[in-house]
Amino acid sequence: SQQGEEDPQALSIQEGENATMNCSYKTSINNLQWYRQNSGRGLVHLILIRSNEREKHSGRLRVTLDTSKKSSSLLITASRAADTASYFCATNAGGTSYGKLTFGQGTILTVHP
Amino acid sequence: DTGVSQDPRHKITKRGQNVTFRCDPISEHNRLYWYRQTLGQGPEFLTYFQNEAQLEKSRLLSDRFSAERPKGSFSTLEIQRTEQGDSAMYLCASDLTMGDKYEQYFGPGTRLTVT
Numbered sequence: 001s002q003q004g005e006e007d008p009q010a011l012s013i014q015e016g017e018n019a020t021m022n023c024s025y026k027t028s029i030n031n032l033q034w035y036r037q038n039s040g041r042g043l044v045h046l047i048l049i050r051s052n053e054r055e056k057h058s059g060r061l062r063v064t065l066d067t068s069k070k071s072s073s074l075l076i077t078a079s080r081a082a083d084t085a086s087y088f089c090a091t092n093a094g095g096t097s098y099g100k101l102t103f104g105q106g107t108i109l110t111v112h113p
Numbered sequence: 114d115t116g117v118s119q120d121p122r123h124k125i126t127k128r129g130q131n132v133t134f135r136c137d138p139i140s141e142h143n144r145l146y147w148y149r150q151t152l153g154q155g156p157e158f159l160t161y162f163q164n165e166a167q168l169e170k171s172r173l174l175s176d177r178f179s180a181e182r183p184k185g186s187f188s189t190l191e192i193q194r195t196e197q198g199d200s201a202m203y204l205c206a207s208d209l210t211m212g213d214k215y216e217q218y219f220g221p222g223t224r225l226t227v228t
Binding site: 030031033035042043044045048088090092099100101102103104105106 | 218
């Protein structure tokens with residue numbers, strides 16, 4: 001079953017604008033990851049944030065995590081047409097779940113040139 | 114790095130037939146995962162191997178589904194007596210148990226269509 005919801009389901013922006021996607025989850029986590037999926041490259045790992053971290057940066061990506069609200073956000077700054085893809089958050093519960101990931105439903109991002 | 118490969122990339126089968134998919138993980142990765150993804154949804158976990166041991170199976174994996182990973186290398190996922198509801202993209206992923214590294218590398222998937 002899906003871990004939670006992603007918001008918005010679809011986002012359309014112009015090149016150069018920032019894109020923010022939100023993810024909510026239901027159970028305790030060890031870490032939360034964001035993946036990108038497009039038809040050309042399949043699912044690709046973008047960034048991981050651990051449960052004891054609140055914010056993480058990687059290039060044009062910024063991820064925040066609020067474990068009290070069981071929510072995360074992904075910010076893509078200065079978007080490019082090549083960022084057009086579906087973005088999924090995925091949670092890992094750790095412990096006996098090992099690396100098993102529970103994905104959200106995804107946000108479809110369209111960046112217009 | 115040759116990446117995770119899956120074969121076939123597409124499979125069309127008639128309801129009631131058996132199908133088998135293969136996944137070759139990145140060679141040094143000891144963990145291998147199978148997920149299923151339907152249109153408009155995120156991937157859903159099916160099963161997981163560490164080396165040759167199958168350690169967890171989802172409730173989604175009915176007794177028509179079986180997965181193996183002989184010798185801890187490639188893995189196969191077999192679906193017996195396919196149903197139209199089995200139509201989906203079947204994704205394989207692998208990673209390496211090393212400290213707190215959790216990034217999974219996904220293959221391109223096998224798209225199954227049951228007619």
